[in-house]
């Protein structure tokens with residue numbers, strides 16, 4: 145019904161809480177009704193302490209975001225990781241609507257994942273289910289070892305490879321030239337050898353991850369979101385590549401583009417209240 149976006153306040157955590165409070169007030173004025181509040185965040189709340197961790201919006205890390213929002217809004221609030229929200233949004237009425245287990249994967253600025261089972265978030269006991277950005281690149285080759293150093297402090301995390309930033313880093317490493325992800329894709333389409341090779345490595349690395357996830361979770365569908373999910377060539381060669389890594393005879397799982405684009409995170413947050 146309405147869409148309103150504000151920049152994350154740079155002036156501190158308290159101002160973030162006030163910004164969310166004001167957004168809710170504005171939405172309720174627009175709708176002329178009061179409602180439930182769902183929030184999708186980078187990172188996730190620890191299910192036992194309620195404190196947020198792993199967020200690249202670092203000012204919410206270590207904070208009891210849920211409790212503070214509930215105090216500011218005077219009602220219960222549900223919070224989930226933004227990739228989990230993508231999975232829920234696509235499971236309820238998107239690209240995974242016919243599937244029982246939906247694995248949402250973001251290949252955008254960063255790399256992340258979320259699982260929806262029967263249209264509900266599967267956050268896990270630790271609250272970190274499907275945090276796939278920070279396990280190491282599977283089937284790492286000798287020339288890839290130990291992998292790029294990640295912002296999380298470890299080496300070789302998938303977040304350094306299977307996303308736009310990773311594609312740019314790979315191109316820079318191979319050629320010594322800095323190039324934006326969109327330009328690498330354009331040059332790949334134009335047949336530039338280095339861009340074709342970088343994109344090929346990107347798809348192969350993504351395939352390794354999807355093979356591993358299939359061996360563990362074996363979802364009914366993978367739904368891809370984020371900027372690189374709009375590159376049609378990703379879908380051409382991915383299934384064949386996955387088959388090569390899979391512990392199985394062939395890979396038949398559907399891989400679909402997110403239906404709701406970059407709205408899927410906020411839609412999924414709203415769907416946290418579908419009961």
Ligand SMILES: [Zn+2]
Nearest residue numbers: 278294296301
């Ligand atoms: Zn990492």
